[in-house]
Amino acid sequence: MSLLDVxxxxxxxxxxxxxxxxxxxxxxxxxxxxxxxIVGESGSGKTMLARSIMGxxxxxxxxxxxxxxxKGVEMVGARAxxxxxxxxxxxxxxxxxxxxxxxxxxxxxxxxxETLRVRLGLSRSAARARAIxxxxxxxxxxxxxxxxxxxxxxxxxxxxxxxxxMALAASPxxxxxxxxxxxxxxxxxxxxxxxxxxxxARLHTSMILITxxxxxxxxxxxxxAVMYAGRIVETGTTRDVFARHRMPYTRALLESSPRVSNPAxxxxxxxxxxxxxxxxxxxxxxxxxxxxxxxxxxxxxxxxLSVPDESSHAFACFNPLEVGR
Amino acid sequence: MSDVLLSVRELTVSFxxxxxxxxxxxxxxxxxxxxxxxxxxxxxxxxxxxxxKALMRIVExxxxxxxxxxxxxxxxxxRALRQxxxxxxxxxxxxxxxxxxRxxxxxxxxxxxxxxxxxxxxxxxxxxxxLLNQVGIDPVANGTxxxxxxxxxxxxxxxxxxSLAMRPQLLICDEMVSxxxxxxxxxxxxxxxxxxAExxxxxxxxxxxxxxxxxVSDRVAVMYLGTICExxxxxxxxETPAHPYTKFLLSAALEADxxxxxxxxxxxxxxxxxxxPPSGCRFRTRCxxxxxxxxxxxxxxxxxxxxxxxxxHFPLARTT
Ligand SMILES: Nc1ncnc2c1ncn2[C@@H]1O[C@H](COP(=O)(O)OP(=O)(O)OP(=O)(O)O)[C@@H](O)[C@H]1O
Ligand SMILES: Nc1ncnc2c1ncn2[C@@H]1O[C@H](COP(=O)(O)OP(=O)(O)O)[C@@H](O)[C@H]1O
Ligand code: SF4
Ligand code: SF4
Ligand SMILES: [Mg+2]
Ligand SMILES: [Mg+2]
Numbered sequence: 001m002s003l004l005d006v007x008x009x010x011x012x013x014x015x016x017x018x019x020x021x022x023x024x025x026x027x028x029x030x031x032x033x034x035x036x037x038i039v040g041e042s043g044s045g046k047t048m049l050a051r052s053i054m055g056x057x058x059x060x061x062x063x064x065x066x067x068x069x070x071k072g073v074e075m076v077g078a079r080a081x082x083x084x085x086x087x088x089x090x091x092x093x094x095x096x097x098x099x100x101x102x103x104x105x106x107x108x109x110x111x112x113x114e115t116l117r118v119r120l121g122l123s124r125s126a127a128r129a130r131a132i133x134x135x136x137x138x139x140x141x142x143x144x145x146x147x148x149x150x151x152x153x154x155x156x157x158x159x160x161x162x163x164x165x166m167a168l169a170a171s172p173x174x175x176x177x178x179x180x181x182x183x184x185x186x187x188x189x190x191x192x193x194x195x196x197x198x199x200x201a202r203l204h205t206s207m208i209l210i211t212x213x214x215x216x217x218x219x220x221x222x223x224x225a226v227m228y229a230g231r232i233v234e235t236g237t238t239r240d241v242f243a244r245h246r247m248p249y250t251r252a253l254l255e256s257s258p259r260v261s262n263p264a265x266x267x268x269x270x271x272x273x274x275x276x277x278x279x280x281x282x283x284x285x286x287x288x289x290x291x292x293x294x295x296x297x298x299x300x301x302x303x304x305l306s307v308p309d310e311s312s313h314a315f316a317c318f319n320p321l322e323v324g325r
Numbered sequence: 326m327s328d329v330l331l332s333v334r335e336l337t338v339s340f341x342x343x344x345x346x347x348x349x350x351x352x353x354x355x356x357x358x359x360x361x362x363x364x365x366x367x368x369x370x371x372x373x374x375x376x377x378k379a380l381m382r383i384v385e386x387x388x389x390x391x392x393x394x395x396x397x398x399x400x401x402x403x404r405a406l407r408q409x410x411x412x413x414x415x416x417x418x419x420x421x422x423x424x425x426x427r428x429x430x431x432x433x434x435x436x437x438x439x440x441x442x443x444x445x446x447x448x449x450x451x452x453x454x455x456l457l458n459q460v461g462i463d464p465v466a467n468g469t470x471x472x473x474x475x476x477x478x479x480x481x482x483x484x485x486x487x488s489l490a491m492r493p494q495l496l497i498c499d500e501m502v503s504x505x506x507x508x509x510x511x512x513x514x515x516x517x518x519x520x521x522a523e524x525x526x527x528x529x530x531x532x533x534x535x536x537x538x539x540x541v542s543d544r545v546a547v548m549y550l551g552t553i554c555e556x557x558x559x560x561x562x563x564e565t566p567a568h569p570y571t572k573f574l575l576s577a578a579l580e581a582d583x584x585x586x587x588x589x590x591x592x593x594x595x596x597x598x599x600x601x602p603p604s605g606c607r608f609r610t611r612c613x614x615x616x617x618x619x620x621x622x623x624x625x626x627x628x629x630x631x632x633x634x635x636x637x638h639f640p641l642a643r644t645t
Contacts, residue, residue, distance in 0.1 A: 219585065
């Protein structure tokens with residue numbers, strides 16, 4: 001059994017313009033100490049998928065179906081109190097904007113303290129000592145001093161470290177990191193990614209790393225899922241998805257990314273058009289209007305994700321590419 | 326090809342901040358050659374945008390000189406300045422907010438023409454249609470729609486059309502594809518290359534994304550805390566960086582390839598505040614090679630190979 005097992009998860013958002021299928025029929029699993037990368041362009045459903053795995057959807061505006069099992073415990077439809085217990089001990093989320101997880105008018109040390117006291121039932125003095133330890137562990141210089149700082153007094157990179165410290169407070173078995181380095185400079189991004197690597201190895205934590213940055217997933221994940229219009233369209237080991245992808249969108253995404261190794265004035269392989277409006281999805285493959293390989297069938301019928309091969313590689317396409325093309 | 330279109334010497338910009346001043350650009354010198362694309366990279370807050378804006382006098386330089394084909398911009402005023410400004414155009418990062426949401430696309434593109442009365446009536450309309458066609462926006466179907474009805478990529482196309490209306494010589498692109506998804510980013514970068522050829526444009530391409538900059542630039546300048554560390558031909562600079570900061574920056578850029586080499590040296594710490602920059606070399610507080618001299622003396626730019634200059638007392642050993 002995997003640590004995390006997601007089966008046929010769908011999320012519908014109830015918007016003023018109608019019901020929007022933000023996540024459609026997603027199945028995935030994450031094993032112990034694995035890192036699953038999820039890539040896709042803006043609006044492809046990455047954040048909604050992460051929030052639904054966490055059980056963090058606004059109940060009035062969204063409905064989820066399917067199954068999310070963490071260590072065998074079903075989270076879809078779980079009681080709020082059970083979810084809170086899971087959030088406290090088993091699964092933590094890191095958001096793109098650290099400010100969404102921090103209270104701007106409370107000293108960062110106090111925020112970590114509270115998390116520790118609520119989650120682990122530590123005493124005030126034990127919590128303070130542990131908070132300083134955590135700040136040190138996430139590489140914050142002079143942690144005693146920073147303990148008393150307000151979030152606004154810290155740089156973006158330091159704030160993300162604080163959020164990571166809070167996420168790790170209870171040594172969760174799974175971290176969901178949604179674009180944890182997106183707003184940060186590359187050298188700070190490298191620091192944060194290295195920190196996550198180190199902590200993951202030390203704490204034996206599994207991770208779902210969501211990003212639109214192919215460079216980040218290429219080097220930091222063991223498995224990869226590519227999302228398009230709310231669905232996983234290709235998944236497998238990271239190496240297979242990069243080197244042996246079968247789904248045209250995966251290839252288009254890889255080829256449209258500029259490379260550091262490209263010479264000046266390299267013509268990029270752009271994907272024509274833009275991602276579909278999820279409120280007006282047709283019957284067929286959501287990529288069909290932009291796909292150079294689309295056949296008549298693609299416009300009529302939606303390809304299902306294939307049965308994974310022995311190395312867990314699967315793709316959703318009627319006209320898959322030859323491997324190694 | 327190698328004559329100088331824009332020449333920048335010892336440009337400084339500082340902003341008042343309480344009783345102090347933020348030293349955003351601290352003595353920057355470079356040339357932009359006619360017909361080239363010069364990339365300007367560096368991390369947030371290093372002064373890229375301020376440099377771009379100071380060239381256009383969108384912010385006022387506090388010192389130094391900027392000249393376009395030998396005509397000084399920093400002291401120009403009135404009509405002369407406005408005339409100079411039509412020859413240089415700037416495109417910004419946030420495609421949606423840099424367009425007026427309540428104006429129609431055709432009128433947005435025609436703004437500079439109307440302002441200068443350089444084309445009126447049917448001539449104006451024909452020019453606007455041509456521009457819109459060139460950036461891939463259908464002038465008939467979409468010309469009368471409002472800017473707010475368009476996606477980020479489409480807004481950036483409209484910005485490009487507007488910036489070309491006066492047939493500028495120099496286009497300053499400030500993070501123009503940073504807010505776009507890769508598939509749309511590739512469309513805009515290709516479009517930019519096409520228009521560059523068609524209009525004979527010279528580009529100053531400001532961005533933090535090292536891969537994007539490498540794809541478009543003939544030469545690249547690297548900025549750190551208001552100064553230029555290194556400038557040179559793009560392939561030489563990426564292949565054999567001579568400044569320690571450039572080396573760290575490049576090793577932090579992740580190639581989208583699981584088999585890319587992984588021996589990454591990570592730069593420690595964060596940039597100091599431009600309110601109180603270090604003495605001497607501004608990179609010295611994070612530089613593993615720093616020596617006493619680095620605190621005493623700001624390094625001057627010197628040539629390490631043809632057209633490749635570095636501002637460092639102890640440039641990295643050259644392998645070529
Ligand atoms: N609060 C909301 N109300 C209505 N629609 C929403 C809301 N949040 C997200 N959506 C829609 O749900 C879909 C998936 O959005 P999601 O935020 O999961 O995308 P994402 O892949 O995380 O994108 P990004 O890369 O921009 O973060 C999109 O079509 C989006 O417009
Ligand atoms: N209008 C302004 N007033 C005060 N400080 C500014 C202003 N614009 C920029 N700065 C400061 O100048 C420095 C350089 O900023 P900027 O040119 O925007 O950097 P970049 O574009 O490289 O991210 C930063 O420290 C920034 O905070
Ligand atoms: S199913 Fe058809 S349209 Fe979809 S990716 Fe495959 S070939 Fe293209
Ligand atoms: S001048 Fe000194 S501190 Fe500055 S980059 Fe060179 S070696 Fe490092
Ligand atoms: Mg998101
Ligand atoms: Mg900027």
